[in-house]
Amino acid sequence: MRVLFVTSEIAPLIKTGGLADVSAALPAELHAMGVDVRVLLPGYAQVLKACPVLESVAQLAGLPGLPEVNLLQGTLPDGVPFWVIDCPEMYQRGGGIYQDEHGQDWPDNALRFGLLSKVAALLGSSATPLQWRPDVVHCNDWQSALTPAYLHYAEGAVPVVMTVHNLAFQGIFPSSVVPELGLSWDSFKPDGAEFYGNLSFLKAGLFYARHITTVSPSYAQEIQKDELGFGLQGLLASRSESLTGILNGIDNAEWNPEADINIAQPYSAANLSGKAASKQALQKHMGLRVDPDIPVLGMVSRFTQQKGLDMVLEIAPELIALPAQLVLLGSGDTDMQRKALDLAHHYPGQIGAYVGFDEGLSHLIEAGADIFLMPSRFEPCGLNQMYSQRYGTPPVVHATGGLRDSVVDCNAATLGRGDATGFVFDMLTTQSLLNTVQRAVTAFHDKGVWTALQRNGMGKNFGWEKSAAAYLKIYSAL
Numbered sequence: 001m002r003v004l005f006v007t008s009e010i011a012p013l014i015k016t017g018g019l020a021d022v023s024a025a026l027p028a029e030l031h032a033m034g035v036d037v038r039v040l041l042p043g044y045a046q047v048l049k050a051c052p053v054l055e056s057v058a059q060l061a062g063l064p065g066l067p068e069v070n071l072l073q074g075t076l077p078d079g080v081p082f083w084v085i086d087c088p089e090m091y092q093r094g095g096g097i098y099q100d101e102h103g104q105d106w107p108d109n110a111l112r113f114g115l116l117s118k119v120a121a122l123l124g125s126s127a128t129p130l131q132w133r134p135d136v137v138h139c140n141d142w143q144s145a146l147t148p149a150y151l152h153y154a155e156g157a158v159p160v161v162m163t164v165h166n167l168a169f170q171g172i173f174p175s176s177v178v179p180e181l182g183l184s185w186d187s188f189k190p191d192g193a194e195f196y197g198n199l200s201f202l203k204a205g206l207f208y209a210r211h212i213t214t215v216s217p218s219y220a221q222e223i224q225k226d227e228l229g230f231g232l233q234g235l236l237a238s239r240s241e242s243l244t245g246i247l248n249g250i251d252n253a254e255w256n257p258e259a260d261i262n263i264a265q266p267y268s269a270a271n272l273s274g275k276a277a278s279k280q281a282l283q284k285h286m287g288l289r290v291d292p293d294i295p296v297l298g299m300v301s302r303f304t305q306q307k308g309l310d311m312v313l314e315i316a317p318e319l320i321a322l323p324a325q326l327v328l329l330g331s332g333d334t335d336m337q338r339k340a341l342d343l344a345h346h347y348p349g350q351i352g353a354y355v356g357f358d359e360g361l362s363h364l365i366e367a368g369a370d371i372f373l374m375p376s377r378f379e380p381c382g383l384n385q386m387y388s389q390r391y392g393t394p395p396v397v398h399a400t401g402g403l404r405d406s407v408v409d410c411n412a413a414t415l416g417r418g419d420a421t422g423f424v425f426d427m428l429t430t431q432s433l434l435n436t437v438q439r440a441v442t443a444f445h446d447k448g449v450w451t452a453l454q455r456n457g458m459g460k461n462f463g464w465e466k467s468a469a470a471y472l473k474i475y476s477a478l
């Protein structure tokens with residue numbers, strides 16, 4: 001089985017969110033299972049800097065008006081071969097990969113990711129200049145979602161699996177980009193890539209792909225309904241026969257409290273004592289009062305409405321009155337960033353906030369916090385709630401998407417069965433969030449209950465084996 005895995009980010013080379021983690025871990029797991037999987041990604045400055053020795057393997061025609069691009073080849077640390085599209089005018093610039101340094105989307109994003117899709121389609125058709133040809137192309141999110149639209153008009157096209165990691169991002173552009181992308185006008189129709197007069201990359205992907213997957217079973221159901229369908233619920237419902245939800249796994253080597261260089265002391269389910277050292281280190285690092293008995297609430301997240309951080313900020317005074325301490329790490333919405341920093345300033349010793357991206361600190365929070373907060377309004381899968389279970393830090397989550405599928409609410413029945421791992425609330429209100437954190441804090445002070453909860457979570461296997469096998473089954477069926 002030969003699979004071309006197309007992505008716009010991959011950890012640790014370039015990461016803005018969960019897609020990067022999946023793009024690193026899923027191909028690695030497939031590779032270990034004997035699948036000949038290869039990754040295709042844009043040649044951002046960060047990637048070329050991190051991989052200075054890449055071999056040029058082909059010159060490819062990209063988009064109309066653009067010069068030929070250079071395809072570079074390398075091998076990822078876990079043995080997965082990868083190709084990088086070298087096109088400096090598209091990918092080598094300062095700022096972020098989707099936005100400039102002021103947080104504005106790059107004005108040529110349609111071309112930048114149209115190029116990614118175009119190259120993927122070329123490699124998946126008989127026009128490829130490479131010896132290697134995939135059996136399946138696996139695209140991820142809107143950035144590579146034009147691939148199946150291009151392939152629809154290509155000779156010798158292989159089937160495409162389209163994975164939705166977050167339906168909220170669709171890649172919508174004015175129709176004027178259609179000719180610039182070298183896309184057939186024939187595809188620009190409601191039964192195709194058109195979305196209310198604009199071009200939608202993601203809609204094209206969902207329409208033309210042979211099979212659609214999303215990153216949790218619950219989210220696969222939710223996106224077929226008005227509330228979370230973002231205007232694509234009709235199309236998704238019409239394709240429900242070809243839509244599968246597969247829960248993401250986590251990288252058990254990267255996220256392992258027994259061998260994590262970012263935490264103060266290793267610990268395990270059998271011997272949890274080392275966790276206290278990370279709690280103390282976290283309290284010191286964030287300027288909190290060092291106290292082993294007060295529960296520390298942790299949150300690591302993009303600062304957006306989706307993640308429900310606004311609710312946490314709103315009830316922060318009530319949370320610390322429980323009493324508890326609060327640690328926030330993330331970046332995004334400038335208003336939320338300011339509020340988080342203001343709170344830390346107002347409640348020194350009780351609230352700590354760090355605005356920015358800090359991988360090491362995110363590990364320390366998973367280990368050093370007692371309770372993890374993830375009150376997302378919607379959550380396609382979510383990784384942090386799985387990391388936190390693995391680190392003995394029971395999460396408080398809203399019952400949505402992957403959170404619903406990966407956390408078991410703590411009550412007498414689930415505790416009795418030994419499968420309780422966290423705290424789940426249904427109603428999305430600040431009151432219900434506060435009540436649920438209160439429930440978690442009460443449990444925290446009951447040592448027997450708490451240790452059981454921690455051990456249940458740490459004993460769960462969130463590894464990729466099962467999910468990778470589910471993807472392989474879909475590839476094989478195609």
Ligand code: ADP
Pocket residue numbers: 016017018019021300301302329330331356357358359362381382383384385
């Ligand atoms: P999403 O992809 O919607 O952002 P996920 O929970 O699926 O959410 O994945 C987010 C990933 O990014 C996790 O690995 C999380 O730890 C990481 N992350 C998010 N914000 C930060 C940050 N400010 N610093 C470090 N890691 C972060």
